[in-house]
Amino acid sequence: MNKSEYLESTVKTYKISKEEDLLNKYKGKNQQVKDDLKTEYGDKLYQPFNSGSYAKHTAINTRFDFDLVAPFKKNAFGANGTLEDTYTKTYDFLYDKYSSIATIRKQRVSIGVIFDTDSDGDQVCIDVVPGRELNQDTYDEDKNLNLYVYKRYGELEEGSDYIKTNIHAQIENIKETPNKDKVRKIIRLFKIWKTTKYDSPIKSFFIELAVIKAFDKQSITGNLWDSLKTVIEYLKDEVVKDSFTLIDPGNSNNDVAKTLNCNEKQWFSNDCNNILRRIEDNEENIKTFFPQNEKFEEDDDTESNTSVFSYGVAGSTYTQTPPKTERFG
C-alpha cells in the first residue's frame, strides 16, 4: 500500500467541510452569539473573534471546536470592575439571553453555550471566552488579554485566578509556520490518532505546539508519511526529556509541556514507539492508528444527467484548490 496516499485520503475524510450542514449550523450560531454580544456591550467590547482549532484550520469533523473570544475593555464593567466581573457578567448575559434554548455552563476559562439538540439530532456548542485587556485601550496595540479562571476548574496554583494570554499570537503562530499545510495535516493526523485512544490526557494545544516544534527542530521532507514518521520519531525521543518545553506563543511563562506529567509523557513516548514499530511490522497497521472517518470514505461520483441537469459536485466538500496547471487559448 502507499502509506502517504492513505494518510492524505484519511485527512480528507476528517475535513470539517465534509460536515457541511452541521458546520453551517455552527457558523450560524457563532454569528448569532457574536452579534448579540456586540449589541449588548457596544464599544465596551472589541471585535469578538474565533480561536481554537476552527480558526487555526486544524479541526477534524468528529468534534467541532468553536471558541469565541470576547475581548472586553478594561473598564467595561466600571472603573472598579474586576476580571471576575467580566466573567460572571458575561455568564449572566448569556444565561438571560439563551437559557431557554441552551444550557449555559461555566467552564475553566470559557462559558459553554450548548444549544438544545435540533430536529436533525445536531447539537451546537459555542465556548465563549471572556477576556479583558491588561490596561485601558491597550488591546488594539498588544492583543494581550487576561482570562479569568473559574476556580472549580482551576488548575493553577492557589491564589492565582487569571491567565495572561495572547490568542492572536497563538493563531498567528501556526499561520506563520513554514510548511503550514503539512504541519496542519500532521496535527490533524495526531488528533485522528487521539480519537482511537480512550481518555487521552493530551490536549490539542500540546499536539499543535509539539508538531510545530518538531518541524522547527528537524529537517522534515518527503511525502506525508515520511514527514509524519519523522515527527513521531522526534516526539518519541524528545517528549520524555526534562529539557523538552512547549512555550505558549501567547504567554512565554506558560510551558504547555507541563500539562502532561512524567508518566503521561512516558506513555505518549511509548505510544509513538508503538505506532512506528507496528507500522514497520505491517504497513496495514497504519489503518488502525489513523482510521478513516467511515462516514466520508471516498464515494463514487454523483451521476450527471443533462435531461434534468443541475451543477454537479462530487461529495460534499468544495474546499479544494483548483486542479493542476491548465492552458487556455
Add this chain to the structure above:
Amino acid sequence: MNLYNNELDVFISVDEILIEKLVKIGDLYFPKEYGGFLVGYYNETFKIVYITDYVLPMKYENTSTSFKREPSGLEELFEELYIKTPSQYYIGEWHTHPNGISKASSLDRIALNKIAEDKSTPIENPIMLIIGYQRENITLSFYVSVNGKLYEYEQRK
C-alpha cells in the same frame, strides 16, 4: 447580471461590478492574455451558481494567444474563502482574449473539459468566463462543461 442556459435550465448570477473589475484587470495585461479563478457557491437546488469573487494566480505564463495558470500557493486562500459565510469555493476559470472575441477556442474547450474530469476537484461542471477585447468593444461569454461538451449562457435582463 443573470445568465441562463436554456438547454440545461441553469443560471449564473454575478455582480456587474465584479465583471468590471475583471475587465480592468485583464486590460492591465493587454495585449497578452491573463486570467484566474472564479469563486462562488451554488444555491440549494444546484440550479444557480453565484459568482462572488475571483482569485488571481501566483504563477502564470502568458502570451498574446495563450494563458497558463498554476494553482500552487493558493491553498490557504481557498481555505479562508471556504470558512466565510456563506462558504465560497472554486467554481471555475476566467481569462481574456486580447484583440479577439470572447468565443471559446479549441484549447479553451479542452482545458475546461479536462478540469471537469479532474478528480482532484469536486466540481463536475466548471464555469468559464472569457473576456474579449476588440478595439473599444468588450465582449463576455460564459460557458459550462457538461459531459465533455461546452454550453454557452445567454444574458437575461
